[in-house]
Each structure stands twice: as C-alpha cells, then as structure tokens.
Amino acid sequence: MDLADTSGRKPEESTEDEETTTTTMIRAAVEAVHSSPSQAVLYLTGGASQALGWLMSVPGASSTVLEAVVPYSKMSTIQLLGKVPAQFCSKQVAEDLALLAYNRALKLSSTDSPVIGVGFTGSLGGKLPKRGDHRFHVSARTSDRSWVSTVTLSKGLRTREQEDKVSSQFLLKAIANACRVPSTSISELTESDLSSESEKTFDEDEELEQLINGEVCFKMYPFSNDSHASDAERKIILSGSFNPLHDGHLKLLEAASSSPGKGYPCFEISAVNADKPPLSVQEIKDRVKQFERVGKTVIISNQPFFYKKAELFPGSAFVIGADTAVRLINPKYYDGDYKKMLQILIECKSTGCTFLVGGRNVDGVFKVLEDFDIPDVLKDMFESISPEKFRMDVSSTEIRRSRGLL
Known part of the structure; x- marks a missing residue:
C-alpha cells in the first residue's frame, strides 16, 4: 500500500474535500475496530493524541478500549517500563510498551476476548527547533503477532498538530491491523517522509516459551462453547496440575459455578512451580489436550501462588479444596508469621478475589470450610460449597498410583 502523497502539495494545502474524505475513512476504521471482539490497552508517549479522541468519540469505545495511559514525562515512562531506556523514542521502547500493554490487557479483558497491547513513542516538532529527526514508533502486540512501524517525518513540512x-x-492503522479489520489508507505521508514496517509471528510453542520465561503472564485456551458464560466478567477458577484431569475436577468446578451469576468457569495450570522445575512446552500442550477433549476452558499462567494469581485475575473466585484452605490460613506457610499471613491474604482480598471451598479429606477425615477457624477479617473471602453439591474423594495422585505412574 503506497502511503505517499505524490500531488506535490504540502499537507497544509489539503482541500476541504480531501479533509472530509480523510475524516470519513478515519471514522470507518474506528467503527471497524469497535465492531471486532478485540479489546486493547494503549500506552502512548510523545504523540498520537488525536487517535484517543477518534477512538473514544465513536460509539462502541467501551467494548474496545480497556485502558489508555499517557506516560508523558520521562520519569513516568521510566516507572512504567521499570527501567531507564537507552533512548526514549525508539523501536525498542515502542515494543516494550506494547508488551506491557498486552499483559495489562490480559488482566483487564473479559473472559475469552482477544486482546491487543499498543505502544507508541514519538519525538515530534515542538516550540523550539529540534536537532534530531521528527519521528515516531508504533507497535501492536497480540497473542501470536508483534507489529512495529517506524516513521521519520520531513522537518519543517508540518505543524506539530499535523505531525500528531x-x-x-x-x-x-496498527490497531486495525491487530483487530484484523480493513484499514483503508488514511496516512498522509509525502515522498520525502520515510517509513518502515516489520512483523513477527509466534507459534504456540513460542507463545508458551514466552509464558514460561515471564514475558507473557498467561495464555487462555477458550475451549468452552458456553456463550452465556463467556459474557461474564468474573472468572471462577479451579487451579491445579491436572495430571491427570479427572471427573472430580469437572464436577467440582461445575458445582462451584452452578449458582446464577457466578461467572465464567475455567481451569488454570501454572507452568511455573514453587518447588519443582517448570513444565516443559510439551507437558503443557499434553495437559491442555485434556481440556480440549472435554470442551473446557483452561488458562496457563506462570504464577504458582494464590496471592499472585489474584493479581492476574482480579475479582475472580478461586475454587479450592478444604485441604488447600487449611494451608492458606496456616502461618507455617508464611515463615511462621501470623501477621504476614494476614497481610498477604488481605492484599489478595483487596483485588476482589474470593475462595469457594469444597470438602476434602484432611489427614484421613472429610472436612468442610466450617471445620476451620478462619480469621474474622478474612471470613467474607471464603464461601463453602456444600457436600450435597459436591463430594468426591478421588485425587490425581491416587489415579496416577492406580495407573502405575508413581
């Protein structure tokens, strides 16, 4: 697609008809973006401010834009990146911002919506002449693709507003491409402007490697075909190793999510373990296949601890057994420090997360939530799943033992 204007006119000499045409194309692109199921987080610094107005002024923005942040000062950008970049206006910073935005979008998005992270950094014209180029970099990140564009504008050809x-x-255009919707040529470049684009794609193995390495916070496999549940913003999550997945797991999550308005049921596996080596890519894929066969959504994360899972999935309800509940409130697992236990769980509570507790055998005795002394400040975090709704004493360990796998 040729983005250059070869008419010979300067940008400020655009006719009224051309302005109207451009405005129409911009609105059409925004409407196409809003009609897609994708949801986005945008991190912008140094320009592209008009894009926010375009996105927000067309109906449907609330279904697309999860968050837009403008870290305009250098210190704000440093705090967002978590480091001092070698150069603030660079391709690397745009890609870093896009990746941060992508991970943020994963945390904010509703259930199985595809998400996009967008990063922009620019060095455009200002009040005083600049010695360097007028340039910008924009990057978009999805689960399987990273796209970046670099543009160097001819100095003195446009006002700051026109460069913006x-x-x-x-x-x-980057957002439209990431949403996989048409993006008609709306860029007003001239022959003297320079632009370049590059794209990287990731297969499933590469996505999972990024997750294991901590680059991406989680990956969702939305195998469930329950369209009603997928509209829910809250997740009901049963975490475990699921080695193997068995009927007890399925029935426990079904019982936990049986009440009206509970949320979107899904399983979750942490690829990273607290006291074991991380799962290999092949191990993850093998376990994921179990959920595909039964049509249940599973999330692969890299956080083994519930207080970290709460940060990934704010507002969610975690389904646990009574054996896990008793460990959660035992100071032994917090370096023997009762106050530390309270502090961590109160922080977990502040994310809006709760625990749905099913009965389990604890030291050979069937126990339910009511058998434990929950600290008063934490009681409203825990809700019991009655034994009438669910009781099954089988465990994955017992199944592996019966199959001769232990």
Missing part, C-alpha cells in the same frame, strides 16, 4: 495527526493515523 499523521502519528495518530499510524496508531489507528
């Missing part, structure tokens, strides 16, 4: 408009057009 061009950068906004490229940002909108």
Whole structure:
C-alpha cells in the first residue's frame, strides 16, 4: 500500500474535500475496530493524541478500549517500563510498551476476548527547533503477532498538530491491523517522509516459551462453547496440575459455578512451580489436550501462588479444596508469621478475589470450610460449597498410583 502523497502539495494545502474524505475513512476504521471482539490497552508517549479522541468519540469505545495511559514525562515512562531506556523514542521502547500493554490487557479483558497491547513513542516538532529527526514508533502486540512501524517525518513540512495527526493515523492503522479489520489508507505521508514496517509471528510453542520465561503472564485456551458464560466478567477458577484431569475436577468446578451469576468457569495450570522445575512446552500442550477433549476452558499462567494469581485475575473466585484452605490460613506457610499471613491474604482480598471451598479429606477425615477457624477479617473471602453439591474423594495422585505412574 503506497502511503505517499505524490500531488506535490504540502499537507497544509489539503482541500476541504480531501479533509472530509480523510475524516470519513478515519471514522470507518474506528467503527471497524469497535465492531471486532478485540479489546486493547494503549500506552502512548510523545504523540498520537488525536487517535484517543477518534477512538473514544465513536460509539462502541467501551467494548474496545480497556485502558489508555499517557506516560508523558520521562520519569513516568521510566516507572512504567521499570527501567531507564537507552533512548526514549525508539523501536525498542515502542515494543516494550506494547508488551506491557498486552499483559495489562490480559488482566483487564473479559473472559475469552482477544486482546491487543499498543505502544507508541514519538519525538515530534515542538516550540523550539529540534536537532534530531521528527519521528515516531508504533507497535501492536497480540497473542501470536508483534507489529512495529517506524516513521521519520520531513522537518519543517508540518505543524506539530499535523505531525500528531499523521502519528495518530499510524496508531489507528496498527490497531486495525491487530483487530484484523480493513484499514483503508488514511496516512498522509509525502515522498520525502520515510517509513518502515516489520512483523513477527509466534507459534504456540513460542507463545508458551514466552509464558514460561515471564514475558507473557498467561495464555487462555477458550475451549468452552458456553456463550452465556463467556459474557461474564468474573472468572471462577479451579487451579491445579491436572495430571491427570479427572471427573472430580469437572464436577467440582461445575458445582462451584452452578449458582446464577457466578461467572465464567475455567481451569488454570501454572507452568511455573514453587518447588519443582517448570513444565516443559510439551507437558503443557499434553495437559491442555485434556481440556480440549472435554470442551473446557483452561488458562496457563506462570504464577504458582494464590496471592499472585489474584493479581492476574482480579475479582475472580478461586475454587479450592478444604485441604488447600487449611494451608492458606496456616502461618507455617508464611515463615511462621501470623501477621504476614494476614497481610498477604488481605492484599489478595483487596483485588476482589474470593475462595469457594469444597470438602476434602484432611489427614484421613472429610472436612468442610466450617471445620476451620478462619480469621474474622478474612471470613467474607471464603464461601463453602456444600457436600450435597459436591463430594468426591478421588485425587490425581491416587489415579496416577492406580495407573502405575508413581
């Protein structure tokens, strides 16, 4: 697609008809973005401010834009990145911002919606002349793709507002591409401007490697075909190793999510363990196949601890057995420090997360939530699943033992 304007006119000499056409194309692109199921987080610094107005002024923005942050000062950008970049306006910073935005979008998105992280950094014209180029970099990140565009604008050809408009057009194009919707040429570049694009794609193995390495916080496999549940913003999560997945797991999650309005039921496996080596990519894929066969959604994360899972899935309800509940409130697992236990669980509570507790055998005796002394400040975090709804004493360990796998 040729983005250059070969008419010979300067940008400020655009006719009224051309302005109207551009406005129409911008609105059409925004409407196409809003009609897609994708949800996005945007981190922008140094330009592309008009794009936010375009996105927010067209109906449907609330279904697309999860969050937009403008870390405009250098210190704000440093705090967001967690480091001092070698150069603030660079391709690397745009890609870093896009990856941060992508992980943020994963945490904020509703259930199985595809998410996009968008990063932009620019060095456009200002009040005083700049010695360096007027340029910008925009990057978009999805689960399986990373796209980046770099543009160097001809100095002295446009006002700051016009440069911001061009950068906004490229940002909108990046979002449209990530949403896989048509993006008609709306960029007002001239022959003297320079632009380049690059794209990287990731297969499933690479996505899982990124997750294990901590680059991406989780990956969802939305195998469930329950369209009603997928509309829920709250997740009901049963975490475990699921080696193997068995009928007890399925019935426990079914019981936990049986009440009206409970949320979107899904399983979760941490690829990273607290006291074991991380799962291999092949091990993860083998376990995921179990959920595909039964049509149940599973999330692969890299957080083995519940207080960290709560940060990944704010507002969720975690389904646990009574044996796990008793460990959660035992100071032994917090370096023997009762206050530390309270502090961590109160922080977990502040994310809006709760625990749904099913009965389990504890030291050979069947126990339910009511058998334990929950600290008063934490009681409203825990809700019992009655034995009438669910009781099954089988465990994955026993199944592996019966199969001669231990």
